[in-house]
Amino acid sequence: MPQTQDLSQIVHSIAEETNTPEETVARIYADALDEYRAQARIQDYLPLFAARKVRAALRQKPH
Template sequence: MSQPEPNVDEIVSSIAQETDTPAETVSKMYADTLANYREEARVFDYVPLFAAKKVRDKLRHTSKQRH
């Protein structure tokens, strides 16, 4: 049984708030990352979770470099 798809708007909003990044930027990064993961995935249950984590980590790393 697969996991229900998370609400993309909620994920994007959460990451945008946590990283002080515009939602449009986060949305594009999330969509691109999600597509990349789905290309290579054999099991899709946790792909949205992994994509969100990667985007969040990348934005946090970028934010630390600016300060």
């Protein structure tokens, strides 16, 4: 799991990039991370994969 500071930076960065409230990004990110954790045997890169998934999902949302 990323450190709290790293997590807040990830959430803030995605929120800025996608023009989405940080609370929304944090919730989607946590859900994505939980989903990956449930399926992964190696968990080293899960925060990176979750961040990519959230960015992609939010970029596709209608504005």
